[in-house]
Amino acid sequence: MYLGICITFIVCGAMCLVAYLLEKTKRYSLRAVLIKTVVSSFFLSLAIFCSYVNQGHAINTFVTFGLILGLLGDIWLDLKYVYPQDDKPYTYAGFICFGVGHVMFVIGMMLQYFRGGHFLFILVPLLAALIASIINMVLEKPMKLNYGEMRWTVFVYAFCLFMTPFTALSLAIMTSFQHVTLTMIFVGGILFAISDLILSGTYFGEGKERPIDLIGNYLTYYGAQFVIAFSLYFF
8 A cells, every 4th residue: 555655656746747847848937836846745745655654764854854955956946947037046046955955865874874883885985976076077168068156066066966876875885785775865866967967058058958958857857856755665
């Protein structure tokens, strides 16, 4: 029964996502923002329900809070198109919400799965995230992007973003891949990275606002959110 309820949340979220994409490919509107919020409410509801099914785990609170920040980030980043005169505040707010959300994922995983005496399994993913963030900055020009005054914001956000999959992979290795939750968060983190790679072309490049870019971005983004939310079911 519990699994059926989870699948219902996922299916309803997918249906609303289709409605959102149909609306947004036509125009940026407040209606699109509202539909997007409904989609986000389904992955948040999924996380809350899974937390209820498997109560008493530290990771539940932090992952759910991270997903709430993702919902807020969704709203801010869409409002920048509805109200272009306030572009910068909405963009910064979106980056902050998503960045802190990834930090919540990482803290939750560490509290749930890390065992003392194996600090390399924390230091290595942090170092890997730092290197990946530096590479991302180095590739700015080759990828024909222009981060402009948001360069440092992008750098810090990229570090937070990459911490999620690297930490999940590191802890999965530490625990001999015994936990499905860690594997799913790793997959979700990779989907997040793909989504943000597409999104960076839309925000900081030119000619990358085609419908195919928008669809690819949201399929990978919401795929990440639902996979991470559903991961709480598999304790």
